[in-house]
Amino acid sequence: MNIGDGGITVSYEPTPDEALRAHFYGLKEGLLSTYIVVAGALVIAAFYCFYIERPEAVVVTLALAVAVPIAAISSARGNLRSATAHMCVPTTLRLTADGLECRTDRFTITMLWSAYSNVENAREFWVLYVGGFPSGFILKRAYNAEQLAQIEGLLAPYEQAVIPEWRRRGQRP
Known part of the structure; x- marks a missing residue:
């Protein structure tokens, strides 16, 4: 060549959006794996709570299984935005x-x-x-x-x- x-x-x-997209793109695979593990652990915890007959805990852990990855992505974008400002x-x-x-x-x-x-x-x-x-x-x-x-x-x-x-x-x- x-x-x-x-x-x-x-x-x-x-x-700023280009810098954010480039770095988020690069981190996406690792973040996705982490979020899948966290959400999976919370779903397993919900099944356990169902097994021990704690319906309120089932609702909380399932809500967390949805909310934690969403909040983590939002937080990661915010942190990356400030980290890529330079x-x-x-x-x-x-x-x-x-x-x-x-x-x-x-x-x-x-x-x-x-x-x-x-x-x-x-x-x-x-x-x-x-x-x-x-x-x-x-x-x-x-x-x-x-x-x-x-x-x-x-x-x-x-x-x-x-x-x-x-x-x-x-x-x-």
Whole structure:
């Protein structure tokens, strides 16, 4: 893949919603597993309460099985919104065959592609993972069609996870 001698450099400013969506997308699988376990444990507790003939406890645990994941998702979005606020500033991103450099007036980060544990190609962005956790994203709207094709070819070898097509489109079947 030839991305050019100087790489591809663009300047853009991610919106708070874009930063939130990119990081929530990256955390979604882990959060979903956790919520399923918590809701499942509460449903099992409801069956136990039914078995010991405590109908009021059955109602409470079933209500919690529904409410806890909803509240946790809302809380996670709020926490992510504040955690990603530093990304919503004018940014210059330079992609080369070796890695990327992200520059703002607050910070500069340079990372080799080999430092990422995975790159996930979503509809709006590429999510970059370090140690299995999302650490950044490359916003596709900042690039023209030719650049997107070059970047896709560059990042393809780093996409280690098998991503279902529905997740790439950002919707469930």
